[in-house]
Amino acid sequence: MRHLTSEQLVDLAEGVRAEPSMPHLQSCEACRSKLTxxxxxxxxxxEVDVPEPSPLFWDHFSARVHRxxxxxxxxxxxxxxxxxxxxxxxxxxxxxxxAVLVIAFATRGRVHEAPVPVPAGSLAxxxxxxxxxxxxxxxxxxxxxxxxxxxxDWDAAVEAxxxxxxxxxxxxxxxxSDGERRELHRLLRAELGRPGA
Amino acid sequence: MTRSTFAxxxxxxxxxALPSVTVHAQxxxxxxxxxxxxxxxxxxxxxxxxxxxxxxxxxxxxxDQYLQFLPRFKALQEVRRRAQREHQQLIQQLRRLSVSEARxxxxxxxxxxxxxxxxxxxxxxxxxxxxxxxxEMLDVRQQAxxxxxxxxxxxxxxELVTRAQxxxxxxxxxxxxx
Numbered sequence: 125m126r127h128l129t130s131e132q133l134v135d136l137a138e139g140v141r142a143e144p145s146m147p148h149l150q151s152c153e154a155c156r157s158k159l160t161x162x163x164x165x166x167x168x169x170x171e172v173d174v175p176e177p178s179p180l181f182w183d184h185f186s187a188r189v190h191r192x193x194x195x196x197x198x199x200x201x202x203x204x205x206x207x208x209x210x211x212x213x214x215x216x217x218x219x220x221x222x223a224v225l226v227i228a229f230a231t232r233g234r235v236h237e238a239p240v241p242v243p244a245g246s247l248a249x250x251x252x253x254x255x256x257x258x259x260x261x262x263x264x265x266x267x268x269x270x271x272x273x274x275x276x277d278w279d280a281a282v283e284a285x286x287x288x289x290x291x292x293x294x295x296x297x298x299x300x301s302d303g304e305r306r307e308l309h310r311l312l313r314a315e316l317g318r319p320g321a
Numbered sequence: 322m323t324r325s326t327f328a329x330x331x332x333x334x335x336x337x338a339l340p341s342v343t344v345h346a347q348x349x350x351x352x353x354x355x356x357x358x359x360x361x362x363x364x365x366x367x368x369x370x371x372x373x374x375x376x377x378x379x380x381x382x383x384x385d386q387y388l389q390f391l392p393r394f395k396a397l398q399e400v401r402r403r404a405q406r407e408h409q410q411l412i413q414q415l416r417r418l419s420v421s422e423a424r425x426x427x428x429x430x431x432x433x434x435x436x437x438x439x440x441x442x443x444x445x446x447x448x449x450x451x452x453x454x455x456x457e458m459l460d461v462r463q464q465a466x467x468x469x470x471x472x473x474x475x476x477x478x479x480e481l482v483t484r485a486q487x488x489x490x491x492x493x494x495x496x497x498x499x
Contacts, residue, residue, distance in 0.1 A: 308364055
């Protein structure tokens with residue numbers, strides 16, 4: 125018996141596909157239960173209030189923008205520097221708010237393979253932005269978040285209240301797809317052999 | 322022998338710490354390095370192995386000290402993981418029960434909530450005990466370094482998970498899959 129994939133469940137939950145198009149659903153209690161849970165989560169996510177970050181966050185945010193502009197002039201980083209100017213600051217700030225929303229939904233649900241990484245996870249892109257960001261430029265949602273968090277460090281994210289409940293537990297690992305696990309396995313092998321480890 | 326090499330050898334000598342896939346990979350060559358599938362348990366084992374290998378360097382443990390540290394730190398990891406798993410199971414049960422509106426579920430909910438409280442208390446005590454066993458053989462500076470190291474490891478794990486997701490998406494796009 126082949127269970128429904130995360131994508132199929134999301135499509136059903138969002139009404140993109142009709143339930144009769146998935147006959148498996150009729151006979152599988154586990155998939156029906158997942159679907160119910162997913163629908164409940166989506167409904168809850170629609171009602172979520174995004175908390176206002178602390179006032180300190182915005183003070184530091186401004187300082188980071190200054191530093192980013194200076195850094196851009198010194199070293200034109202491909203992901204962050206491209207197209208950046210003071211004229212785009214309002215757009216940037218607005219986009220950041222969108223990203224906070226996306227992140228809030230992603231952390232609340234954790235029910236399928238989210239195309240957008242979970243909040244603190246997004247910081248992974250921070251670690252090697254020049255290696256990752258250019259390759260994901262054709263994915264608008266992912267590149268939006270990646271661009272926004274490129275200059276967001278861990279402390280800032282904690283300050284903004286974005287990372288408080290995140291932990292890599294069994295649940296997170298279980299929800300990874302086969303491909304993601306294989307890739308993670310490869311990265312961990314490299315980590316084991318990292319010089320200076 | 323470098324610290325990390327020593328750590329690897331010590332881990333292999335300890336037997337269970339390194340995931341079997343890594344050991345098989347060393348024996349069988351490249352085919353084993355790219356397994357068709359990797360289980361969640363293997364990933365968690367690898368996370369633990371990375372932490373164990375890096376701990377010697379990060380905490381500046383001498384080789385003989387590391388040999389004592391290894392089983393204790395591994396025990397701490399296992400206690401913590403078991404507690405996490407039990408906690409998740411109980412939360413999962415609460416989720417199922419709380420979705421239902423039936424009043425008949427209330428006694429069950431109360432009972433499960435009590436079980437959750439007991440599990441949290443028990444887990445905290447077990448983890449403290451395991452921590453104490455590790456601390457016993459570390460000086461104060463190393464104890465402080467251990468806390469920082471563990472926090473950094475959690476961040477690193479998150480980074481690696483996210484990078485795996487991004488890389489996988491990129492790989493799929495490279496193969497023309499959505």
